[in-house]
Amino acid sequence: MKTLFVTTALCATLPMTALAAEKPETLKIGMTTFLTGPASVFGVPAQEAAKIIVENINAEGGINGVPLEVSFIDEGAGAEALTSEYRRLVESEGVEVMFASISSGNCQTLAPLAEDLQVPNFMWDCGTQKIFEEQDYEYVFRTQANATPEMLAAVIYLLKTKPDFKTIAVVNQDYAWGRDSWNIFSTALKAMKPDVEVVGEFFPKFGAPDFSTEISRLQALRPDVILSTSWGGDLDTFVQQASQRGLTNSSTFVLPLAESSFERLGASLPAGHIVGARGDHYFLHPERREDADFKAFMEEYESRTGQVSVYPVFHTSQAFAALQAAYSKAIEENGVDWPSEEQLLAAMEGLEFQGLGRPVKIREDHQGVEDQMMGTTVQNGDYPFATMENIMIFDGDDITTPVGEESIEWVSGLDASFIDTVAVDSFEN
Amino acid sequence: MNLTIFLLALFDGIAYAALVFIVALGLTLIFGVMRILNVAHGSLYAIGAYATVALTGFFLSLGLAPALSFPLMLVAAILVGILLGGPIEWLLLRRIYDKPEVLQLLVTFAVFMILEDVQRLVWGTQPYFEARALQALGNVTVFGVTYTVYQLILLPAVALVLLLGLRFFLRRTILGKLITATTEDREAAQSIGIDADKVFLLTFIVGAALGGLGGALASPTTSILPGMGADMIVLSFAVVATAGLGQIEGAALTALMIGLGRSFAVYVWPEVAVLVPYLIMVLVLLVRPEGLFGSPAARKI
Numbered sequence: 001m002k003t004l005f006v007t008t009a010l011c012a013t014l015p016m017t018a019l020a021a022e023k024p025e026t027l028k029i030g031m032t033t034f035l036t037g038p039a040s041v042f043g044v045p046a047q048e049a050a051k052i053i054v055e056n057i058n059a060e061g062g063i064n065g066v067p068l069e070v071s072f073i074d075e076g077a078g079a080e081a082l083t084s085e086y087r088r089l090v091e092s093e094g095v096e097v098m099f100a101s102i103s104s105g106n107c108q109t110l111a112p113l114a115e116d117l118q119v120p121n122f123m124w125d126c127g128t129q130k131i132f133e134e135q136d137y138e139y140v141f142r143t144q145a146n147a148t149p150e151m152l153a154a155v156i157y158l159l160k161t162k163p164d165f166k167t168i169a170v171v172n173q174d175y176a177w178g179r180d181s182w183n184i185f186s187t188a189l190k191a192m193k194p195d196v197e198v199v200g201e202f203f204p205k206f207g208a209p210d211f212s213t214e215i216s217r218l219q220a221l222r223p224d225v226i227l228s229t230s231w232g233g234d235l236d237t238f239v240q241q242a243s244q245r246g247l248t249n250s251s252t253f254v255l256p257l258a259e260s261s262f263e264r265l266g267a268s269l270p271a272g273h274i275v276g277a278r279g280d281h282y283f284l285h286p287e288r289r290e291d292a293d294f295k296a297f298m299e300e301y302e303s304r305t306g307q308v309s310v311y312p313v314f315h316t317s318q319a320f321a322a323l324q325a326a327y328s329k330a331i332e333e334n335g336v337d338w339p340s341e342e343q344l345l346a347a348m349e350g351l352e353f354q355g356l357g358r359p360v361k362i363r364e365d366h367q368g369v370e371d372q373m374m375g376t377t378v379q380n381g382d383y384p385f386a387t388m389e390n391i392m393i394f395d396g397d398d399i400t401t402p403v404g405e406e407s408i409e410w411v412s413g414l415d416a417s418f419i420d421t422v423a424v425d426s427f428e429n
Numbered sequence: 430m431n432l433t434i435f436l437l438a439l440f441d442g443i444a445y446a447a448l449v450f451i452v453a454l455g456l457t458l459i460f461g462v463m464r465i466l467n468v469a470h471g472s473l474y475a476i477g478a479y480a481t482v483a484l485t486g487f488f489l490s491l492g493l494a495p496a497l498s499f500p501l502m503l504v505a506a507i508l509v510g511i512l513l514g515g516p517i518e519w520l521l522l523r524r525i526y527d528k529p530e531v532l533q534l535l536v537t538f539a540v541f542m543i544l545e546d547v548q549r550l551v552w553g554t555q556p557y558f559e560a561r562a563l564q565a566l567g568n569v570t571v572f573g574v575t576y577t578v579y580q581l582i583l584l585p586a587v588a589l590v591l592l593l594g595l596r597f598f599l600r601r602t603i604l605g606k607l608i609t610a611t612t613e614d615r616e617a618a619q620s621i622g623i624d625a626d627k628v629f630l631l632t633f634i635v636g637a638a639l640g641g642l643g644g645a646l647a648s649p650t651t652s653i654l655p656g657m658g659a660d661m662i663v664l665s666f667a668v669v670a671t672a673g674l675g676q677i678e679g680a681a682l683t684a685l686m687i688g689l690g691r692s693f694a695v696y697v698w699p700e701v702a703v704l705v706p707y708l709i710m711v712l713v714l715l716v717r718p719e720g721l722f723g724s725p726a727a728r729k730i
Binding site: 204 | 580
């Protein structure tokens with residue numbers, strides 16, 4: 001009788017556990033990033049940023065008193081090693097939330113895996129728009145924009161600043177990002193400026209050490225505008241070689257990922273070219289650079305790494321800001337000490353958070369809506385490398401593909417009047 | 430394709446081919462003499478580039494003239510040859526000459542992987558760029574297209590000098606003749622008193638130095654980052670295999686063929702440009718498996 005009573009009492013308390021989870025000793029986060037390979041120019045700054053952010057969060061008591069612990073997986077080790085490490089962290093190490101990844105290919109592999117393992121997964125850097133357009137996910141969220149608003153911002157800035165150009169050529173890396181980004185850019189451009197002429201399309205291999213022939217060809221073709229969504233060593237080489245041979249004098253370059261190469265390029269990136277930063281990411285952000293938290297972080301990052309912050313740093317800050325905001329919201333809304341997984345996922349819906357840039361929000365298809373910054377380069381002597389002027393920040397709501405629509409279809413249906421419907425804030429520098 | 434475009438493609442092809450030839454030269458020399466395919470050659474190329482950037486950066490920061498970069502390239506190449514090539518041959522390769530070729534390939538591949546990680550340890554993963562040597566030489570404009578004097582004139586000139594120099598060395602100097610003799614028939618050479626060990630060591634050092642020189646010469650033109658060695662070894666191997674392993678003049682011709690093929694592809698059909706070197710290799714090897722200039726080797730039993 002007594003055992004029956006005790007058992008019944010115990011069973012009656014079991015439903016309580018669904019309302020709240022036990023507060024863990026540490027909140028374990030796993031982050032995939034490139035520590036080796038060409039993309040380590042993004043991955044290593046992101047890792048440094050993550051370490052600083054985690055230290056700062058823990059110094060303030062962690063999330064509701066629980067300190068954070070982050071472990072890193074190297075995407076450069078290959079997809080097989082990545083998936084097995086990912087699985088191991090979730091299943092054996094008790095990681096609660098995963099941040100993955102930089103490579104779009106890895107995101108596409110890991111999103112279904114996260115659903116399978118039932119672990120919340122923040123896509124903190126990868127650009128492919130296809131993941132949420134092709135499928136719905138319960139556990140996967142993106143704390144940044146994707147390729148579509150990034151490319152649209154570039155097209156709109158180009159049409160606003162150089163409305164009368166006639167010819168354009170592209171030099172992109174020959175892999176998914178290079179091809180997809182050109183697809184979106186050219187579809188948008190032709191929709192908004194039907195008389196534009198594409199005079200050359202070059203896709204040198206990823207990691208190409210030499211663009212001499214492409215540059216000769218471009219000098220013979222003389223396009224008004226040259227687009228390149230390359231990054232890292234490829235972009236550095238291309239801009240350096242183009243600058244050496246005077247191509248940067250005869251054509252205007254549109255380089256949506258150039259912000260991450262500013263410091264390395266130094267004086268080789270001349271003034272007058274259009275650059276982007278995959279979001280409103282810039283160490284001299286016109287709205288944020290006077291804020292105390294922004295300044296403190298920039299100083300900390302520079303003193304630790306000897307370099308200025310680049311966009312992966314901002315993306316990392318957004319992922320952690322989303323994490324903090326989600327836990328705070330779940331704890332508050334449910335009146336618990338620590339949320340269960342269902343409560344956390346519910347808190348992610350419609351979440352608003354702010355990293356080092358402007359606030360970002362997560363909409364119903366789990367895609368993040370992030371404002372996009374574009375600018376024109378200037379060499380004004382303040383720094384030994386190019387900085388931005390004539391900055392425009394475009395409202396993310398207006399340039400992100402509407403929920404349920406496919407990017408290329410939506411973009412091809414736009415026309416020149418779209419440019420005026422996009423809310424924009426302009427700054428001199 | 431009018432005459433202007435044709436000539437422009439020709440210039441680009443020659444500039445590209447010059448660099449590829451300089452790197453392939455070391456590889457084919459080592460194979461020709463020692464019958465070892467040195468996969469680590471790609472790493473020697475990369476380390477030559479890194480060393481040049483490091484040396485040039487240091488000396489130019491002291492305020493010396495950019496023209497100093499050129500002798501520094503030679504210094505970097507010689508350092509690579511002696512400090513890396515020497516120990517690799519002496520400590521590792523010497524012990525595996527009699528072993529099956531597969532083992533030799535695996536050993537040099539292992540050295541390649543080790544050196545790739547060494548590059549990352551020493552110089553990190555950020556791209557480097559040191560172009561002051563190239564900028565010092567200025568530009569030249571041909572048919573409305575501006576080329577750098579470095580790529581259009583200097584690199585082909587250096588390639589030509591190396592080709593002729595190596596030919597002269599191998600045919601007209603005593604040391605060259607010793608190397609040729611050892612290549613022909615190692616046992617016969619040893620039986621008349623030639624120290625084959627010393628010959629092999631010297632050849633490997635020269636070959637490694639040539640690989641390092643290729644990297645040194647390439648360094649002002651491109652970003653130096655981990656992985657550049659891997660790309661270069663694949664391309665050099667394509668050149669060397671197409672020419673016939675051990676054929677120096679053949680390598681020059683094949684490098685030219687591949688360089689021109691690639692640059693014409695960029696002008697006419699850019700999508701194919703990445704494939705061209707390997708298409709050429711496949712087509713040649715299908716028809717002549719020993720390479721364009723190679724001769725079927727009789728195996729000694």
